[in-house]
Amino acid sequence: MSKTLNRRDFIKTSSATTVGVATIVSGITLTTFAANANENPVTNEKRWGMLIDTNKLTEVEIDGMVSACQQENGWGSEVHSTGDQKPTWVRKLKVQDKATGKITSLPLMCQHCEEPPCVDVCPTNASMKREDGIVLVDKHLCIGCRYCMMACPYDARSFVHEDLTDQREHMPRGKGTVESCTLCVHKVDNGESPACVASVNSDAVIFGDLYDPKSNINQTLKKVQSAQIRADLDLNTGVRYSGI
Amino acid sequence: MNIRYEEIQGVSLGFYALVAGLGVLILAALGAVFYMEHHGHYVTGMSNRIVWGVPHVFALFLIVAASGALNVASIASVFHKKMYKPLSRLSGLLALALLAGGLMVLVLDLGRPDRLIVAMTEYNFKSIFAWNIILYNGFFVIVAVYLWMMFERRMNKFTSKAGLAAFSWRLILTTGTGSIFGFLVARQAYDAVIMAPMFIIMSFAFGLAFFILILMASYKWTERPLGDAVVNRLGSLLGIFVAAVMYFVAVKHLGNLYLAENAGVENFILFDGGIYTQLFWYGQIILGGLIPMALIYHPALRGNRSTLGLASIFILIGGVIQLYIIIVGGQAYPMEMFPGKEILEGYGGIAAYTPSLPEMMLGVGGIAVALIAVTLLVKFLPFLPESLADEIADPHHKS
Amino acid sequence: MYRLVAILMVLLMGNVFADKHADHSNLGEEASSIKASGKIFHTDGLDVIRKMHPDFLNHKRDKTLREGVRTKEGSLKGCVNCHAIKDKKTNQYHPVNDKDQFCSTCHQQVSVSVDCFSCHRTTPRKGTK
Numbered sequence: 045m046s047k048t049l050n051r052r053d054f055i056k057t058s059s060a061t062t063v064g065v066a067t068i069v070s071g072i073t074l075t076t077f078a079a080n081a082n083e084n085p086v087t088n089e090k091r092w093g094m095l096i097d098t099n100k101l102t103e104v105e106i107d108g109m110v111s112a113c114q115q116e117n118g119w120g121s122e123v124h125s126t127g128d129q130k131p132t133w134v135r136k137l138k139v140q141d142k143a144t145g146k147i148t149s150l151p152l153m154c155q156h157c158e159e160p161p162c163v164d165v166c167p168t169n170a171s172m173k174r175e176d177g178i179v180l181v182d183k184h185l186c187i188g189c190r191y192c193m194m195a196c197p198y199d200a201r202s203f204v205h206e207d208l209t210d211q212r213e214h215m216p217r218g219k220g221t222v223e224s225c226t227l228c229v230h231k232v233d234n235g236e237s238p239a240c241v242a243s244v245n246s247d248a249v250i251f252g253d254l255y256d257p258k259s260n261i262n263q264t265l266k267k268v269q270s271a272q273i274r275a276d277l278d279l280n281t282g283v284r285y286s287g288i
Numbered sequence: 289m290n291i292r293y294e295e296i297q298g299v300s301l302g303f304y305a306l307v308a309g310l311g312v313l314i315l316a317a318l319g320a321v322f323y324m325e326h327h328g329h330y331v332t333g334m335s336n337r338i339v340w341g342v343p344h345v346f347a348l349f350l351i352v353a354a355s356g357a358l359n360v361a362s363i364a365s366v367f368h369k370k371m372y373k374p375l376s377r378l379s380g381l382l383a384l385a386l387l388a389g390g391l392m393v394l395v396l397d398l399g400r401p402d403r404l405i406v407a408m409t410e411y412n413f414k415s416i417f418a419w420n421i422i423l424y425n426g427f428f429v430i431v432a433v434y435l436w437m438m439f440e441r442r443m444n445k446f447t448s449k450a451g452l453a454a455f456s457w458r459l460i461l462t463t464g465t466g467s468i469f470g471f472l473v474a475r476q477a478y479d480a481v482i483m484a485p486m487f488i489i490m491s492f493a494f495g496l497a498f499f500i501l502i503l504m505a506s507y508k509w510t511e512r513p514l515g516d517a518v519v520n521r522l523g524s525l526l527g528i529f530v531a532a533v534m535y536f537v538a539v540k541h542l543g544n545l546y547l548a549e550n551a552g553v554e555n556f557i558l559f560d561g562g563i564y565t566q567l568f569w570y571g572q573i574i575l576g577g578l579i580p581m582a583l584i585y586h587p588a589l590r591g592n593r594s595t596l597g598l599a600s601i602f603i604l605i606g607g608v609i610q611l612y613i614i615i616v617g618g619q620a621y622p623m624e625m626f627p628g629k630e631i632l633e634g635y636g637g638i639a640a641y642t643p644s645l646p647e648m649m650l651g652v653g654g655i656a657v658a659l660i661a662v663t664l665l666v667k668f669l670p671f672l673p674e675s676l677a678d679e680i681a682d683p684h685h686k687s
Numbered sequence: 688m689y690r691l692v693a694i695l696m697v698l699l700m701g702n703v704f705a706d707k708h709a710d711h712s713n714l715g716e717e718a719s720s721i722k723a724s725g726k727i728f729h730t731d732g733l734d735v736i737r738k739m740h741p742d743f744l745n746h747k748r749d750k751t752l753r754e755g756v757r758t759k760e761g762s763l764k765g766c767v768n769c770h771a772i773k774d775k776k777t778n779q780y781h782p783v784n785d786k787d788q789f790c791s792t793c794h795q796q797v798s799v800s801v802d803c804f805s806c807h808r809t810t811p812r813k814g815t816k
Contacts, residue, residue: 188399
């Protein structure tokens with residue numbers, strides 16, 4: 045059925061990762077063959093993750109990560125929401141060690157847990173984890189009960205408190221549903237890095253497949269000391285930090 | 289002695305005034321919902337830190353009270369106490385009405401109440417919330433069947449079996465409601481198994497307080513006889529329940545203080561939490577606990593219906609306050625994200641929350657829905673015995 | 688009961704074909720140009736896409752969101768890009784779910800609300816990636 049329902053704009057906008065061959069058969073049918081990585085469902089052979097080195101990452105770079113995320117996903121320009129009502133997909137945190145007084149700055153977003161509490165509590169399966177470890181909100185199913193926000197140990201989720209228009213084409217967002225960092229899933233599926241990672245011009249933030257022994261993130265994690273936030277909860281987060 | 293049940297007449301000016309007054313409250317609540325849903329939740333006091341506000345306080349208060357209101361019927365049909373039998377029908381009705389009111393508030397505070405059908409068709413069986421949806425719906429069915437068996441003479445013989453089923457179901461239901469909080473491992477204010485039994489004992493107290501008020505009011509306003517035996521028995525039971533709630537509250541807080549991880553939030557609620565500390569001591573403990581117990585147990589006030597009514601009202605107000613402290617206070621205190629570290633910037637601090645008028649209107653509207661359902665149904669169906677005078681209601685009455 | 692359902696279905700079907708003779712001023716710019724060129728985009732026939740588009744969209748949404756399948760078939764972006772029209776005066780796109788725009792003409796007639804655009808963008812994308 046869907047094979048014949050082709051999109052004319054496919055030809056116009058076919059991206060670099062898409063190899064499209066269009067043939068016009070007798071001027072009526074447009075048939076396309078795409079040999080594309082994201083034609084197939086993602087699998088659990090990959091687990092996407094991020095490693096953030098707080099010793100290398102400057103405060104300016106963290107601010108840059110936040111605004112790159114806003115730019116990419118279109119949050120942060122809400123007009124009515126005030127104070128804590130404003131959505132926050134990623135935030136800059138400053139923490140101080142109580143004993144040594146050492147101050148560390150770090151970006152905090154959805155940690156993409158392997159055992160996400162938000163997914164466990166969601167009554168409608170709207171809160172979900174993809175096979176490759178990315179935790180998302182299926183806004184088609186979200187009824188806005190906000191139980192996931194109660195359950196998240198990282199305060200990583202936001203509720204949209206007002207009507208939105210002019211959303212990004214790749215990032216639908218709407219009043220009355222919950223949202224959070226998607227690890228820029230639309231970019232990852234096209235072989236790109238998340239916007240916040242791309243905004244940092246050093247190896248202070250590494251993105252990649254945690255399972256792949258050849259990946260930079262896998263090899264670095266084997267070498268350096270790293271930590272998970274609230275490791276005591278045993279959630280096995282996809283976002284790791286070194287230097288805290 | 290045979291009990292005769294009879295509809296109330298419901299033609300007096302007072303009856304219509306009551307219905308009209310409740311109707312106004314319900315319309316106000318619906319208006320508030322329209323306003324909140326049209327604009328979005330930014331018009332409320334809720335935020336991404338206080339994600340559940342006053343609507344959840346009232347919703348959970350009513351749901352907890354609903355399961356407790358069924359106790360009177362359970363005492364009759366499960367524990368075979370004859371004196372409670374004539375009260376069973378009202379008990380079942382009140383349970384359904386309170387649950388309907390609570391669920392209305394809960395649903396109308398959703399971000400997308402228009403998608404309620406999704407909640408009924410998509411179940412995540414790992415979610416306590418999803419289980420609660422099943423438990424609430426099941427409660428309606430089971431209590432409705434239970435009521436039918438009480439009403440239908442041919443079915444009377446099954447009443448105690450249905451009562452047992454309803455009693456078990458309500459225990460599970462309140463356990464589920466308490467577990468909404470009990471299983472939130474990330475939050476120091478909630479992560480405690482004691483939440484479930486505490487919610488059960490809270491339901492005993494709130495449900496009975498509602499029941500006593502409605503029983504006394506309906507018999508007074510319809511000028512039907514209501515003997516001291518019934519009222520005093522219910523009164524002393526209420527006193528025991530209130531004492532039990534206080535015991536659970538004490539155990540929960542002492543247990544929490546013992547854990548260093550939870551000491552912060554405990555100190556916040558008990559000692560330096562500003563409004564939450566004041567609400568805890570003055571509202572929950574003194575107004576909702578100590579004063580009602582004094583009113584019920586003081587020898588000079590024994591058998592005094594005005595003070596029993598007052599005690600019931602205080603227990604209900606204290607109950608709302610208790611849920612406010614649990615729900616809002618528990619969220620206001622920040623989560624412990626970095627043990628051993630202090631968060632200087634970006635997160636932390638006490639979250640601000642000021643309940644907005646529409647939220648309050650929605651919450652009060654839930655109570656009004658419960659009350660109007662009771663008011664109308666006792667007019668159309670024979671829920672209330674025509675007399676609860678001592679010689680009829682008290683099996684040990686000697687004249 | 689079945690008879691009632693059948694009657695209801697027939698009535699609904701009637702509505703699906705209701706706008707066959709309607710004017711196509713709101714067909715959308717790209718869709719109009721395809722039509723003018725004599726090509727056929729929805730090769731299964733218009734009645735199929737009219738009847739089945741909710742299924743296509745729902746199927747696609749689950750594939751994309753839950754499995755990461757990002758092909759163009761059945762993509763809502765495609766619908767919007769093709770069926771939006773620009774206001775002649777302001778040179779801005781009308782949202783496709785505005786009154787009397789492409790999605791609304793039928794949906795108004797059959798009184799079925801469109802939930803897509805409480806979150807999805809209603810006009811073709813801007814220059815931003």
